[in-house]
Amino acid sequence: MTKKEVTDLMYNQLENIIYLESQIMNNKEFSIFKSVDEEKHIVCALNNIGESYISENLTTINECYDWINQNQR
Secondary structure, three states: OOHHHHHHHHHHHOOOEEEEEEEEEOOEEEEEEEEOOOOOEEEEEEOOOOOOEEOOOEOOHHHHHHHHHHOOO
C-alpha cells in the first residue's frame, strides 16, 4: 500500500486522533496515533517502497512499542 492509502485507512479506523510520536527503524517510519475519545492507539509503518501498513487498534502505548518491535524488519 502507498503512504496515502495507509493514512486513509488509519483515519477511517479511528476518529478524532492525535499524533503522539514516531521512530525510524530499518528505513521504516513508525508513527503512533491515539484516539482523543478513547484508549485506542494505532501505529502506521511507512516506507518509501510501497510496503506501508497499519496496526490493529491497540489499547496502550506499550502495546504500540511491542508491535513496532515485532514489525521493524
